[in-house]
Amino acid sequence: MVNTAYDTAGQTPAASPWAAVGVSAFDELLYQAVLNQPDAGAAGWALLTGASPARVREACNRLLTLGLLQPPDSMGGLRAVDPRVAIRGLIRRRETESELLAATAEEMATAYEAGLLREEPSRLVEVASGEGAIAARLEEMYARAEHEVCLFDTPPYLAPAARQVDLQADLLNRGIVSRGIYAATGLEDPKVLTRALRMVELGEQARVLPSVPLKLLVVDGCRALLPLTASVAGGYCAVVVWHSAVTEALQKLFELAWQQATPLGQAADDSELSESERTLTRLLAAGMKDEAVARHLGVSLRTLRRRVSELQERLGAASRFQLGMRASQRGWV
Numbered sequence: 001m002v003n004t005a006y007d008t009a010g011q012t013p014a015a016s017p018w019a020a021v022g023v024s025a026f027d028e029l030l031y032q033a034v035l036n037q038p039d040a041g042a043a044g045w046a047l048l049t050g051a052s053p054a055r056v057r058e059a060c061n062r063l064l065t066l067g068l069l070q071p072p073d074s075m076g077g078l079r080a081v082d083p084r085v086a087i088r089g090l091i092r093r094r095e096t097e098s099e100l101l102a103a104t105a106e107e108m109a110t111a112y113e114a115g116l117l118r119e120e121p122s123r124l125v126e127v128a129s130g131e132g133a134i135a136a137r138l139e140e141m142y143a144r145a146e147h148e149v150c151l152f153d154t155p156p157y158l159a160p161a162a163r164q165v166d167l168q169a170d171l172l173n174r175g176i177v178s179r180g181i182y183a184a185t186g187l188e189d190p191k192v193l194t195r196a197l198r199m200v201e202l203g204e205q206a207r208v209l210p211s212v213p214l215k216l217l218v219v220d221g222c223r224a225l226l227p228l229t230a231s232v233a234g235g236y237c238a239v240v241v242w243h244s245a246v247t248e249a250l251q252k253l254f255e256l257a258w259q260q261a262t263p264l265g266q267a268a269d270d271s272e273l274s275e276s277e278r279t280l281t282r283l284l285a286a287g288m289k290d291e292a293v294a295r296h297l298g299v300s301l302r303t304l305r306r307r308v309s310e311l312q313e314r315l316g317a318a319s320r321f322q323l324g325m326r327a328s329q330r331g332w333v
Contacts, residue, residue: 021090023066027150030059031068032081041077066090126240127228135163137225138217141240142167145176145219148255153196154183155322164212165195169202178204181254181261183212187283188292197282200264207261213253221251280307 018028033040033048040048046056055096060078063069063178068086070079080086128137142149149171171178180199185210188194200206217225222243229237241247264282276297294304 148177152212206264
């Protein structure tokens with residue numbers, strides 16, 4: 001076997017797979033000679049390869065370093081390592097080197113982006129106009145996520161709900177952390193609430209605030225997408241912000257809101273609550289007004305308030321706030 005093949009169509013040299021793991025053409029030739037004639041020794045391998053003994057000795061040292069040969073022992077001289085073992089070792093070594101190189105590339109890219117921003121600050125932001133352009137940028141940012149995605153979720157909603165669920169579900173399937181803070185006003189829409197609870201089931205960490213300051217997506221703490229306008233008459237416009245002090249500030253804003261938000265989840269112990277009571281505790285924890293909760297449950301305000309009073313009595317809570325605290329302690333929300 002030689003280290004160069006030929007493309008039969010164009011008769012142009014094609015690199016051997018050995019080159020991908022750092023083995024030269026002559027080293028491959030010598031390794032083949034050692035495999036075929038293990039007892040020939042350096043002089044015999046020189047004859048087989050048509051090279052000088054000195055060149056063979058130099059190549060043997062390289063093959064020893066690569067793990068393709070094993071050093072002499074009491075049983076005899078150089079021996080070839082089982083190709084299945086040796087080649088796997090070379091592949092693992094190259095994979096490790098590639099991972100280190102990729103990590104270095106990320107570090108260098110940070111310096112590269114910082115240099116570009118100093119040279120031309122306008123590179124910091126990219127404007128996307130129209131629903132289609134914004135949806136495309138949203139999909140791209142989800143696809144490029146590597147560690148964590150943080151989002152503020154509040155009306156109005158541009159992307160179709162089903163597509164957004166697919167994007168977030170794929171994110172979670174890839175093992176990427178997803179944290180979302182939902183506006184209670186948005187959860188008053190049954191479709192939005194259903195979507196939020198579905199994301200919790202899939203593994204999203206979700207919390208609720210009475211309101212959130214803006215729609216926001218922060219990816220890996222270094223890229224952000226946020227709206228500039230939200231007017232149907234004037235069209236939709238959003239901005240992508242690249243790694244800078246702005247994205248760091250937006251991430252800090254999210255973390256502050258996260259500390260203040262209430263967890264949104266499902267009851268931990270189904271035996272303690274009926275289905276309607278589980279739904280009621282989640283809606284109350286979301287900070288919804290009585291009217292919105294009653295609409296979700298399909299009951300009158302009077303019935304709703306009676307059910308809330310019954311829950312307060314069961315938990316010995318003197319107020320709704322105390323009810324929420326004790327329900328949280330029991331894992332109901």
